[in-house]
Amino acid sequence: MSALTESDVTHDPAVIGAADRVVFPGVGAIRDCMAEIKRLRCDQLLKSALADGHKPVLAICVGMQALLSRSEENGGVETLGIIPGDVRFFGQDLKDPEGNRLKVPHMGWNEVSQKVKHPLWADIEDRARFYFVHSYWASPVSEEVVAGTFDYGLEGCAALAKDNLFGVQFHPEKSHRAGLQLLHNFLMWNGTC
Amino acid sequence: MTAGRSLMPLAKRIIPCLDVDRGRVVKGVNFVGIRDAGDPVEIARRYNEEGADELTFLDITASHEDRDTTAHTVEKIAREVFIPLTVGGGVREVSDIRTLLNAGADKVSINTTAIHNPDLVRQAAERFGSQCIVVAMDVKRVESAETMPRYELFTHGGRKPTGIEAVAWAQKMAALGAGEILLTSMDRDGTRDGFELVVTRAIADAVDIPLIASGGVGSLAHLAAGILEGGADAVLAASIFHFGEFTIPEAKSYLADQGIEVRI
Numbered sequence: 001m002s003a004l005t006e007s008d009v010t011h012d013p014a015v016i017g018a019a020d021r022v023v024f025p026g027v028g029a030i031r032d033c034m035a036e037i038k039r040l041r042c043d044q045l046l047k048s049a050l051a052d053g054h055k056p057v058l059a060i061c062v063g064m065q066a067l068l069s070r071s072e073e074n075g076g077v078e079t080l081g082i083i084p085g086d087v088r089f090f091g092q093d094l095k096d097p098e099g100n101r102l103k104v105p106h107m108g109w110n111e112v113s114q115k116v117k118h119p120l121w122a123d124i125e126d127r128a129r130f131y132f133v134h135s136y137w138a139s140p141v142s143e144e145v146v147a148g149t150f151d152y153g154l155e156g157c158a159a160l161a162k163d164n165l166f167g168v169q170f171h172p173e174k175s176h177r178a179g180l181q182l183l184h185n186f187l188m189w190n191g192t193c
Numbered sequence: 194m195t196a197g198r199s200l201m202p203l204a205k206r207i208i209p210c211l212d213v214d215r216g217r218v219v220k221g222v223n224f225v226g227i228r229d230a231g232d233p234v235e236i237a238r239r240y241n242e243e244g245a246d247e248l249t250f251l252d253i254t255a256s257h258e259d260r261d262t263t264a265h266t267v268e269k270i271a272r273e274v275f276i277p278l279t280v281g282g283g284v285r286e287v288s289d290i291r292t293l294l295n296a297g298a299d300k301v302s303i304n305t306t307a308i309h310n311p312d313l314v315r316q317a318a319e320r321f322g323s324q325c326i327v328v329a330m331d332v333k334r335v336e337s338a339e340t341m342p343r344y345e346l347f348t349h350g351g352r353k354p355t356g357i358e359a360v361a362w363a364q365k366m367a368a369l370g371a372g373e374i375l376l377t378s379m380d381r382d383g384t385r386d387g388f389e390l391v392v393t394r395a396i397a398d399a400v401d402i403p404l405i406a407s408g409g410v411g412s413l414a415h416l417a418a419g420i421l422e423g424g425a426d427a428v429l430a431a432s433i434f435h436f437g438e439f440t441i442p443e444a445k446s447y448l449a450d451q452g453i454e455v456r457i
Binding site for chain 2: 175
């Protein structure tokens with residue numbers, strides 16, 4: 001693994017501005033997340049990191065969901081609008097193709113089908129399992145940004161990629177070997193596809 | 194769908210459970226190759242390497258003051274273990290949940306406090322999201338002359354009845370925002386007779402959120418029964434793994450042979 005890596009948990013614009021790469025993680029419900037993101041001006045920081053054009057940015061779970069335009073969670077919340085699209089609830093009557101009921105949250109180890117070649121998928125098998133835990137799923141307007149999908153009563157966006165941004169719905173930090181490989185790949189990534 | 198592909202790719206989870214008192218694992222762990230069987234970090238690391246899908250860490254520390262140790266232990270585990278970690282025991286307030294999540298827990302389980310203050314479940318789910326709020330239920334079968342036998346919630350390690358019916362309680366918790374139910378049969382816990390499948394099935398069918406079955410596992414067949422007959426989404430066990438009777442890969446390959454989707 002890499003010989004790097006110093007990391008800071010921060011919302012300090014100077015530290016984020018000077019960072020080689022940025023992780024935008026998230027756990028929680030979207031309304032409180034967005035409120036904190038705005039209060040700490042992380043929306044501006046994130047947008048300038050992305051505008052930089054080559055600084056690699058990795059968004060995780062609610063961090064990825066916050067990039068879209070709007071979420072159905074907490075009665076509907078406007079989100080960052082960096083990736084046009086909605087974040088939707090799985091619904092209470094989710095079923096598999098045989099009509100068996102599926103539980104929500106989508107919680108556990110599911111397969112991720114890789115839709116594009118990307119440096120962050122390096123040395124990770126197609127349909128490797130990653131750990132998911134979410135009740136809402138991202139539905140970007142453009143299929144071109146979808147880098148990976150999961151299958152859970154519907155085909156949802158497991159990963160999205162655009163320029164120097166990579167977003168994942170699953171938790172790489174909790175996905176054992178495949179997850180650690182993805183984080184390693186992120187540390188090696190130069191921000192281009 | 195292509196031929197041979199499972200229709201249900203989400204794997205059933207196998208979860209070893211550690212009971213921890215003041216930062217030390219109790220109910221002994223007897224692994225070959227473990228230097229310090231009381232060190233939760235070393236044991237957690239071992240299960241992580243073996244391919245456990247998740248870990249549950251139950252804090253049974255009696256005094257509130259010693260709970261700082263728990264957050265500290267969770268921090269150490271989270272630094273080295275890259276699978277989900279559920280922490281429970283003694284959670285009373287929203288601030289307790291925040292402390293544990295900040296320490297690195299992925300999910301926090303609420304047990305007795307949910308009974309005294311169900312609104313904590315709602316507040317916690319609203320604040321942190323349902324995905325990290327687990328409600329733990331300790332149930333026992335109750336027979337009486339007036340009613341049909343039913344399952345009720347107990348507290349204090351199964352000694353104190355609450356009169357609350359288990360299935361309706363699970364539904365109430367799900368409605369308040371719980372993201373998962375951890376169901377332990379106090380009749381079976383420690384017996385090695387297998388899960389209490391009747392109540393497991395009843396609750397699995399009654400709620401839309403995932404269910405972890407717990408209490409009574411003595412064999413790999415019990416794990417399979419919890420999933421196939423009990424309808425559980427995950428199975429939790431302690432002693433069969435702690436004493437090295439079965440490894441996680443052995444359990445998974447057994448379940449796979451029964452046609453159960455597992456992460457190998």
